[in-house]
Amino acid sequence: MTALAAPPAAPRKDSPPQAPPGRWRRRGGAGRTMKAGLLSYVILGLALLISAFPFYWTIVTASRSNADMAKVPPSLLPGPNLIKNFEQVLEEADIGTALLNSLIVSGSITLGTVLCCTLAGFAFAKLRFKGRNALLTLTIGTMMIPPQLGVIPLFMLIAELQWVNQLQAVILPGLVSAFGVFFMRQYLVQSLPDELIEAARVDGASTARIFWSIVIPIARPGMAVLGMLTFMTAWNDFFWPIIALSSQEPTVQVALRQLGGGYVNDQSVIMAGTLLGTLPVLLVFGLLGRQIVGGIMQGAVKG
Numbered sequence: 001m002t003a004l005a006a007p008p009a010a011p012r013k014d015s016p017p018q019a020p021p022g023r024w025r026r027r028g029g030a031g032r033t034m035k036a037g038l039l040s041y042v043i044l045g046l047a048l049l050i051s052a053f054p055f056y057w058t059i060v061t062a063s064r065s066n067a068d069m070a071k072v073p074p075s076l077l078p079g080p081n082l083i084k085n086f087e088q089v090l091e092e093a094d095i096g097t098a099l100l101n102s103l104i105v106s107g108s109i110t111l112g113t114v115l116c117c118t119l120a121g122f123a124f125a126k127l128r129f130k131g132r133n134a135l136l137t138l139t140i141g142t143m144m145i146p147p148q149l150g151v152i153p154l155f156m157l158i159a160e161l162q163w164v165n166q167l168q169a170v171i172l173p174g175l176v177s178a179f180g181v182f183f184m185r186q187y188l189v190q191s192l193p194d195e196l197i198e199a200a201r202v203d204g205a206s207t208a209r210i211f212w213s214i215v216i217p218i219a220r221p222g223m224a225v226l227g228m229l230t231f232m233t234a235w236n237d238f239f240w241p242i243i244a245l246s247s248q249e250p251t252v253q254v255a256l257r258q259l260g261g262g263y264v265n266d267q268s269v270i271m272a273g274t275l276l277g278t279l280p281v282l283l284v285f286g287l288l289g290r291q292i293v294g295g296i297m298q299g300a301v302k303g
Contacts, residue, residue: 112174113175121180124181
C-alpha cells in the first residue's frame, strides 16, 4: 500500500501572518533598488544648468573686458582678464577691508543668532513657564512689522550710543531674529523627545547641562541650516550697513557700489568684485552642507 502524505502543519496561533511568496516582489518591497529613469536625469541636469549658469556667467564676465561683453553675440567662454579685473577692483575700492568687515559682521551675527535662537527655541518648545504662549505669539508677531519702520528709531539709538560708523552698530541689531526663534522651536518640538529630558532630570542634570549635552547635539542640523541662512542674509545686507557705516569702514555690499564708475559702467570690474564677494558664501555652504543634508535625511527617515 502507498503511504498517505502527512497533512501540512497548521500555523500556530501566536505566529505572525506570513506573506505569500512573491508578494514583496510584486509590490516592490524591501531589498529592491529603485532606479531613476532617463527623464529624471534630464530634469536634474536642466535644473543644475539653470542654477549654475548665473555663477558661470559671473566668472565669464569677470574674466573679460567691457568691450568683449558688448559684442553680439557675447562670448560664452572665460577670458584672460580675471587677474587684471581683480587688481582694478582692489584699486577702486578697499575690498580687503570690506571683506574683513563683512566676515566679522556676518560671523558675529551668525554665532549670536544660532546660540540665542536655539536657547529661546528650546525654552519655547520644552520648558513650562508662565506666559510662554503669549511671548511666543508676540515674537512671531514682530515678523509682520517691516524692518524699514524701525530704521529711524534704531539710528537714533545708535547715534545716542555713539556707535555710528562702527561695526557694532550693524552687529547688535541682528543678534536675534524672530524667524530663528520660531524655526528652532519647531525643529526641537519634532526632534527632541520629552522622555530624554525627563531621563536627564532624573539623573540630576540641570537645565544648562541638558542644553549643552542633549539639546545642542540633537539640534545641530537645524542650527547648521539656520546658520547658513543667517550668514547669507547678513552678508548680502545692504540697506542698514549703508546707513550705519561710512565709506571708510564698509561691508562688501557697500563697497561694491563704488566699482565700475564713470560715463559707462564697467560691468567686468563690477562682476569681478561680485565674484570676490560670493566666494565666502560658497565656502560657508561647503562647510555646512554635510550638516544640512544630514538634517534633511534625519527628518526624512523615520522608524
